[in-house]
Amino acid sequence: MxxxxxxxxxxxxxxxxxxxxxxxxxxxxxxxxxxxxxxxxxxxxxxxxxxxxxxxFADYVGRPSPIFHARRLSEQLGGAQILLKREDLNHTGAxxxxxxxxxxxxxxxxxxxxxxxxxxxxxxxxxxxxxxxxxxxxxxxxxxxxxxxxxxxxxxxxxxxxxxxxxxxxxxxxxxxxxxxxxxxxxxxxxxxxxxxxxxxxxxxxxxxxxDFQSIIGNEAREQCLNKYKRLPDVVTACVGGGSNAIGMFTAFLNDSQVRLVGVEPAGEGLDTDRHAATLTMGKPGVIHGMACYVLADEEGNPDPVHSIASGLDYPGIGPQHSYLKDLGRVQYDSVTDKETLDAFMRLSRVEGIIPALESAHAVAWAIRSAPTLQPHQQILVNLSGRGDKDVDYVAGLLGL
Ligand SMILES: Cc1ncc(COP(=O)(O)O)c(C=O)c1O
Known part of the structure; x- marks a missing residue:
């Protein structure tokens, strides 16, 4: 970098x-x-x-998507303020x-x-x-x-x-x-x-x-933060499947070296099992679907069967730019489990009245885990990539609601 x-x-x-x-x-x-x-x-x-x-973008999608301060959640956690970039409010829900x-x-x-x-x-x-x-x-x-x-x-x-x-x-x-x-x-x-x-x-x-098409997310968010809070967030985080919402958010902040960027991968049932899809955390460089990138694969290079509670994250490859940003160290990649994700899904729903997509709930889970390690004057900006309407029956089945 x-x-x-x-x-x-x-x-x-x-x-x-x-x-x-x-x-x-x-x-x-x-x-x-x-x-x-x-x-x-x-x-x-x-x-x-x-x-x-x-x-x-303006008249059909409803952009710019707002930034919402999740006050109650932040207060409960007692650390950094959690801000949500509301991509879930876009037409079609993500x-x-x-x-x-x-x-x-x-x-x-x-x-x-x-x-x-x-x-x-x-x-x-x-x-x-x-x-x-x-x-x-x-x-x-x-x-x-x-x-x-x-x-x-x-x-x-x-x-x-x-x-x-x-x-x-x-x-x-x-x-x-x-x-x-x-x-x-x-x-x-x-x-x-x-x-x-x-x-x-x-x-x-x-x-x-x-x-390029997704960069609108970070371009808007950066400007919104400067206008509303007169500062940039301390941490910006997003879930990572193939990596489009994360790179869309991160691109505008790549040159702001004071802003920590964190991509959140699905640890599924645990990184010590074969039931996860944490490609950057556990994979190695290889080739899949026409690109060189980190891949979860066997010795012959055949992609592993992967798992995540979120269908949009269970992919054994990852965008090449994320692979590069990981090696550079400009973006950190961490992971959360299915269980943490489900807890975050329910908590955001009940504390803020926002039902997130299970994919996005990974980033929320990471923010819930990390906010208490930071100070109340600090901010974590979470890309809430989508809404959870599609997931409600599945979650109700899991939790017996
Ligand atoms: C709401 C939502 N967020 C995130 C993703 C993961 O994709 P990407 O990593 O490309 O943003 C998906 C994929 O289906 C999704 O539906």
């Missing part, structure tokens, strides 16, 4: 963040990825595109809509005939189906059977929004298998289809593009 420009210039022309990223794809796909990169670089220089995106609108507009600009994607918790699927309905492009979403059963409200929403929902039963029937399945469909006609990846993962240019 050197100068301001080292972060701003990432990735390099080949899509590398240090040793991570790149395009680990068959040669015929490389050209397709380069075309997407060129189209993206072209469109993002166009004032009409930026204006269209800005007006959709941060995913930020990059889906960008990806759908890009697909339209490139004249693509179908948008394909995977989804874990269903948030990316709902957001993409929404964006495709708005822009007027057919959309096909691949989802693991396990997640289909767990995230029923989002499954119904995707169908109502008019997308083709493809159940995936192979492997563990969760997020990684959904990515494999969606990718196979995409390979049938990459000229006419576009794979709208749901996080800052996959081959270049997706980690860059999704990050």
């Amino acid at each position: 050197n100068s301001t420009t080292s972060f701003a210039a990432m990735p390099d022309e080949q899509g590398y963040f240090g040793a991570y990223g790149g395009q680990y794809v068959p040669p015929e796909l490389k050209q397709v990825m380069d075309d997407i990169n060129s189209a993206y670089e072209e469109i993002r220089q166009m004032p009409e595109f930026q204006q269209e995106l800005a007006s959709l 941060h995913k809509i930020n990059h889906c609108l960008g990806e759908a507009l890009l697909a339209k600009h490139m004249g693509k005939k179908k948008v394909i994607a995977e989804t874990g918790a269903g948030q990316h699927g709902v957001a993409l189906a929404t964006a495709c309905a708005l822009v007027g492009i057919p959309c096909e979403i691949h989802m693991g059977q396990v997640d289909i059963e767990k995230e029923h409200p989002n499954v119904v929403k995707m169908k109502i929004l008019g997308c083709d929902l493809i159940p995936v039963t192979r492997g563990t029937a969760t997020l990684k298998d959904a990515v494999d399945s969606a990718f196979e469909e995409y390979l049938k006609n990459p000229q006419d289809f576009i794979y709208a990846i749901g996080s800052v993962v996959g081959p270049h240019p997706f980690p860059k593009m999704v990050r």
Whole structure:
């Protein structure tokens, strides 16, 4: 981590963040990825595109999302003040809509005939189906059977929004298998289809593009903190699945060396078991889904079956930029268990009247654990990446409510 420009210039022309990223794809796909990169670089220089995106963010998504001071929770914990960036209030209930609108507009600009994607918790699927309905492009979403059963409200929403929902039963029937399945469909006609990846993962240019669309979160939050509190927060934290909400939040703060950045991974049933998805904490460098990054894999490099209580976090890979930021030490990656997450889910609901997504509850759990170690004049800004409507039946089942 050197100068301001080292972060701003990432990735390099080949899509590398240090040793991570790149395009680990068959040669015929490389050209397709380069075309997407060129189209993206072209469109993002166009004032009409930026204006269209800005007006959709304001009038359709409801941005800027507010920052809420969780006073009662902070008082109970007796340490740092907890601030919540309310991405849960966005149209469709999570941060995913930020990059889906960008990806759908890009697909339209490139004249693509179908948008394909995977989804874990269903948030990316709902957001993409929404964006495709708005822009007027057919959309096909691949989802693991396990997640289909767990995230029923989002499954119904995707169908109502008019997308083709493809159940995936192979492997563990969760997020990684959904990515494999969606990718196979995409390979049938990459000229006419576009794979709208749901996080800052996959081959270049997706980690860059999704990050750029998500950077609105941190740009807004930084300005809101300066306006409202006349200072930057001491700590900024976010949950990490593929890493899109976290990088969207962290990007604006990367050069503020006094601000501690913490990504929170799912420790599932414990890091000492094989039932977790803490890729950066327990994994090692490898290749998955077209990119070099940290991976949870066996000796041959085959991805491990992973687990998290949150469907959107149980992924054995991680965005290449996070892999790089971990090695640099600019972002710390910690983890919380399913149990801590469930406790945080219930506590935020009962103390602040906000039901968080199980994914976001990981970041809340980390803040609950960490606030008492800090002073009351200090602040922890939590990216509340999504709302928990999709999770209420699942949690009610777990807790017998
Ligand atoms: C609400 C919410 N937060 C976080 C995530 C994890 O994704 P990412 O790490 O890309 O933000 C998901 C994924 O489904 C999600 O639905």
